[in-house]
Amino acid sequence: MKYVNKFVWLAVLFAGSSSAAELALNVEIPRLNVAEYHKPYVGIWIENSRRQATQVAVWYDVEMANQEGEEWLKDMRQWWRRGGRALELPVDGLSGATRGPGVHQLQTELTDAIKNLPEGEYTLRIEAAREVGGRELLSLTFSLPLETNEFPIQARGNSELGLATLNLSE
Amino acid sequence: MNNLKTKIVLGALVSLTALSFPADAHRAWLKPSATVLSGDAPFITVDAAISNTLFHADHHAMSLNGVEVTAPNGTSLELLNSSSGKYRSVFDLELTQQGTYRIASASAGLRAFWRDEEGNRKMWPGRGQQANESEFATAVPQNADELRVMRSSRRIESFATVGAPTYEVLEPTGHGLELAFHTHPNDLYATETATFQFFIDGEPAAGVEVEVVRGGMRYRNSQEEITLVSNAEGMVEVTWPEAGMYFMEASYQDDQAAAPATIRSGGYAGTFEVLPL
Numbered sequence: 001m002k003y004v005n006k007f008v009w010l011a012v013l014f015a016g017s018s019s020a021a022e023l024a025l026n027v028e029i030p031r032l033n034v035a036e037y038h039k040p041y042v043g044i045w046i047e048n049s050r051r052q053a054t055q056v057a058v059w060y061d062v063e064m065a066n067q068e069g070e071e072w073l074k075d076m077r078q079w080w081r082r083g084g085r086a087l088e089l090p091v092d093g094l095s096g097a098t099r100g101p102g103v104h105q106l107q108t109e110l111t112d113a114i115k116n117l118p119e120g121e122y123t124l125r126i127e128a129a130r131e132v133g134g135r136e137l138l139s140l141t142f143s144l145p146l147e148t149n150e151f152p153i154q155a156r157g158n159s160e161l162g163l164a165t166l167n168l169s170e
Numbered sequence: 171m172n173n174l175k176t177k178i179v180l181g182a183l184v185s186l187t188a189l190s191f192p193a194d195a196h197r198a199w200l201k202p203s204a205t206v207l208s209g210d211a212p213f214i215t216v217d218a219a220i221s222n223t224l225f226h227a228d229h230h231a232m233s234l235n236g237v238e239v240t241a242p243n244g245t246s247l248e249l250l251n252s253s254s255g256k257y258r259s260v261f262d263l264e265l266t267q268q269g270t271y272r273i274a275s276a277s278a279g280l281r282a283f284w285r286d287e288e289g290n291r292k293m294w295p296g297r298g299q300q301a302n303e304s305e306f307a308t309a310v311p312q313n314a315d316e317l318r319v320m321r322s323s324r325r326i327e328s329f330a331t332v333g334a335p336t337y338e339v340l341e342p343t344g345h346g347l348e349l350a351f352h353t354h355p356n357d358l359y360a361t362e363t364a365t366f367q368f369f370i371d372g373e374p375a376a377g378v379e380v381e382v383v384r385g386g387m388r389y390r391n392s393q394e395e396i397t398l399v400s401n402a403e404g405m406v407e408v409t410w411p412e413a414g415m416y417f418m419e420a421s422y423q424d425d426q427a428a429a430p431a432t433i434r435s436g437g438y439a440g441t442f443e444v445l446p447l
Contacts, residue, residue: 071209077445080208081357086334 021168023114023146024107027126028162031101032133039098040130040160041072043079044106046113047123053082056113056124057106058089059096075129078137082125103162107169119144128160136160196220198232198439199417200273200328201385205356205443207332211266214330216273219258224417225385225441227258232326234259236277240339242269269336270329270356278323278346280306280431284314306430320433323347328441331356344372347422347436352405358444360413367404370422370436374404378422378438382408385415413446 029040044056058079061069070089074080089095093109114122121143129135138155146168153166201217217225218232231254239247249261265271279301282294294309295301310319323346329339335354342348353364368375378400383393398406400420410416420438427434 067210071207071212073208074206077206078447080206081359085208 021146021148021170022107023110023142024105024167024169025110025124025126025164026103026105026167027164028103029099029101029128030157030160030162034133036132038131038133039100040128040133041076041098043076043084043125043127044109045079045082045125046117047082047125048117049121051082054113054117055083055087055091055094057096057109058084058087058091058094059098060089062090062095062097072129072131075135076127077129077135078125079127114144117144124166126161126164128157130160134159138164140164140166142166196222196229197224197417197419198275198326199225199441200232200237200275200326201225201415201441202273202328202330202443205328205330206445207265207330209332211264212332213262213264215260215262216328217258217260218275221257223387224383225415226388229257231255231257231259232275234261237261237273237275239263240272240274241265242267242271242336242338244338247271263330265330265332268333270331270339270354272327272329272339274325274327276323276325276327276343276346278321280319281322282306282310282317282319284311284317286311286314289315318433319427319431320435321427321431322435322437324437326439329355342369342372344369346371347375347378347420347438349438349440355440355442358410358442359447360410360444361447363407363409364442365405365407368400368406368420368422368438369404370424370434374402375422375436376400376402376404378404378406378420380406380418380420382416382418384412385417410444413444416442416444418442 042059044058046054046056060073063069073084076084093112121141124140124142126138127135136157136159138157138161140153140155142150142153148168151166151168154163156163198220203215207214217227218234218237219227219230220232221227221229234249234252234254237249239249241247247263250264252261253259263271280303281301284292286292325346325348335356340351342350348369350367350369352367358364368378380398380400382396382398387393396408398408400406418440422436424434425432
């Protein structure tokens with residue numbers, strides 16, 4: 001089995017270099033029928049097998065006066081622990097405003113995040129925390145180099161997140 | 171041999187301790203409103219109380235005299251809006267530095283217990299007073315019945331962190347019963363195992379008896395306490411069964427006391443927040 005994987009990797013290595021497929025994430029923030037709705041804070045990062053994180057994106061209240069929006073970043077508990085707490089926010093190319101219900105795509109950020117990662121098994125994590133709401137964490141495992149036949153990789157949330165899909169775009 | 175000696179000493183002390191330290195029979199705790207924080211200068215509010223039902227203030231307020239807050243850079247932080255009520259004391263802290271803060275009340279001193287000629291129990295210094303060692307010889311009759319002289323230390327503490335955890339304030343002081351944190355006290359998660367190491371006067375403390383209890387006790391039928399004993403290196407491992415605010419209480423006793431004491435005792439009480447994974 002291990003040998004098979006090695007051959008597949010080898011094949012993809014060549015295939016990958018020619019096709020230049022890029023990793024793309026579609027993540028859905030569901031529309032919620034609640035009395036008091038605040039857009040969720042969302043943290044997205046990649047962990048290697050030793051749980052070391054590479055940051056991909058963080059959506060929070062960047063516009064609030066005196067950076068008060070940073071006060072709730074810790075509510076994304078795992079994101080906070082896996083590197084969020086060590087960041088000097090805002091970080092260019094990482095921080096963004098909160099997003100409302102709908103499907104949001106990330107591609108450039110992901111491509112940047114994985115370009116210096118060594119080959120191996122990784123987990124993309126998406127964590128959402130909403131004021132007067134809940135918290136949810138989705139995990140999508142993938143490997144580097146990217147294997148075409150692995151995709152799409154999907155996970156579906158039950159409360160704060162909808163469908164999350166990792167795909168390769170040509 | 172050593173164990174036997176310790177046991178005898180412990181046995182003799184049980185009744186004395188119970189009588190002489192009424193506050194010790196209860197749990198003294200410092201409970202921050204939050205321990206993991208983000209932002210530039212968040213506030214926390216801290217409750218300080220003595221009560222057995224954790225963390226429900228229903229017995230005595232804890233005195234704020236002696237409560238010291240150390241900021242990440244080692245400076246002392248001012249207690250804001252301090253107030254003491256019937257059942258609890260409270261104060262606010264403005265956490266303007268990034269890093270880990272220590273909130274602690276530590277004390278140590280010489281104590282003596284004996285019986286006078288009529289058989290009445292006596293203690294020195296008096297309840298709630300600090301010993302002045304130069305008065306020991308005149309205040310304590312050296313040939314009294316059941317004379318016990320001990321050096322006792324006591325530490326009550328908790329921690330809060332803004333941003334990434336730092337380690338400067340966690341350094342043991344070398345005095346009394348203390349913890350060294352191999353797992354950061356503000357990086358605790360349900361189902362994970364934390365490793366702490368007990369020290370007595372700067373040396374690893376073996377055989378420390380430890381009890382860990384989760385807060386919210388009013389809403390369950392049993393204490394659900396975890397009991398542990400530190401190993402030869404003073405190490406204990408705690409696996410947190412679920413998220414919550416936890417109280418860790420530990421006590422230690424041996425005969426390695428500096429004269430005129432013959433008994434050395436240390437008490438430790440820490441409040442630790444465990445977050446869900």
